[in-house]
Amino acid sequence: MVRRSTPQAQIDEQAFPVRLFILVPEMGFGTLMVPMHKWLVANVGQTNHALHGSGKATQRDAVALYLRNPIDAVKFLQAFPILELADGTVKPGYYSPAAPRGNSEEEDLEMCNLYNQTKAVDAMRQLFAGIENRTGNLEPGSISPNYQAPIIRHMGEGRLELAIARWGMPSPKSVLKTERDPGVTNVRNLASPHWRKWLGPAHRCLVPVTSFAEWNQGNKWFGPTDEGAPMFFAGIEVRGWKSVRKVKDGETVDDLFAFLTCPPNAEVGAIHPKAMPVIFTKPAEWETWLGAPFEIAAQLQRPLPDGDLQLLDGPI
Known part of the structure; x- marks a missing residue:
């Protein structure tokens, strides 16, 4: 890169x-700098790009x-x-005529916050030999933030x-104004120290999905595009987490999950x-x-190839 x-x-x-x-990762660019430089020279050209520091942006260097x-x-x-x-x-302090009251910290303005899951337990057993079912009768339907949904996770051995x-x-904790934590549904920045402790194999999971909005x-x-083909979001999960999800419920102990996002494909x-969810379709x-x-x-944090998704008339 040309400095x-x-x-x-x-x-x-x-x-x-x-x-x-581009925000500077909290631990710096580190080993990313060399492959970024090589990519830009090889794919853009030495004279067709430039890189400069731009000071603070959203409380971080950029x-x-x-x-x-x-x-x-x-x-x-x-x-x-x-x-x-x-x-x-996407920050709470942003103002424009289109958003005169700014943005709410509880809004996820970047991502899908509704999806559908209609696969039966038998379909999961066909895909994952020997999988243990702990969901009872898996009810199909749409899933919204803070509600329960099936995930495929490690159980040991x-x-x-x-x-x-x-x-x-x-x-x-830095984004919470009260003890209530509505949860984070989508994870983009894998360099964040907040997510690092849950990125190992023990905390990774698959989230079954048949369509998303x-x-x-x-x-x-x-x-x-291949109707009926299995799809899974790339998820992370934690078990037995104590928090106040809803004020009326007080403190609860929950198994929690979210899924990764990435730049969108063409569709x-x-x-x-x-952004779009990170989706897997291949074993x-x-x-x-x-x-x-x-x-x-981490190399799987990428969009599905163009043409692998289609716009639907409604959830399936």
């Missing part, structure tokens, strides 16, 4: 048509990556999904179980350009996510 002086930064600010503000082509920007983010954009529009957990992992003037539903991006992906070291499993 330039401050005057050159001002020139590049005016000259390059595309700019990405860098500005300048490019000539918006397609290169999309491909760069897809190549390095662990990076987080400095998007101040190399075995898997189909269990029930509540959608929404523990929130970072993205909001754009109403829920728009997506499902596999989802046309409706919701910020090799399920096995890697559940058992591989983090450095390998």
Whole structure:
């Protein structure tokens, strides 16, 4: 990457048509810097990009990556999904005529917060030999944040179980204003220390899904192009967590889960350009996510290939 002086930064600010503000990971770019540099030189060209520090953004340091082509920007983010954009529009203090009261911290403005699951227990048994069912009669239907849903998780001795957990992992304490924790449904920044303790194989899970919704003037539903093909969100989970999820219930002890997100593919991006869930459709992906070291499993934080999803008339 081409590092330039401050005057050159001002020139590049005016000259390059595309700019990405990228948050510096809390532990720094570390070993990411070399592969990022190699990718940019190989795929964009030495003279077709520039990188500058841009000071503070949303309470964290950020860098500005300048490019000539918006397609290169999309491909760069897809190549390095662990990076987080400095998007101040999703922060509670953001104001515009379109959002005169700003954003609520409890709103997840970036992601799917509704999905459908209609697969029966027998279908799970056919996909995962020897899986233990701890869900009873698995009720099909739509699933919203803070409600229970089936997940496939480790049960020890190399075995898997189909269990029930509540959608929404523990929130970072820094974002909570009261003792109530509504939970975090979607996880994007795997470099965050808050998520690091739950990224090992023991805490990874699969979340069965048959269709999911993205909001754009109403829920728009997506499902596999190959109708009936199995799909799973890439999930993480924690068991026996004490928190106040709803004030009326007081403190409860719950098994919790959330799933990963990534840049959208073509189908989802046309409706919701910020993000989509990380979805697995192949047994090799399920096995890697559940058992591989983090450095390998993290490479699966990527969108489904274009054409693998279709827009539906409603949930299936």
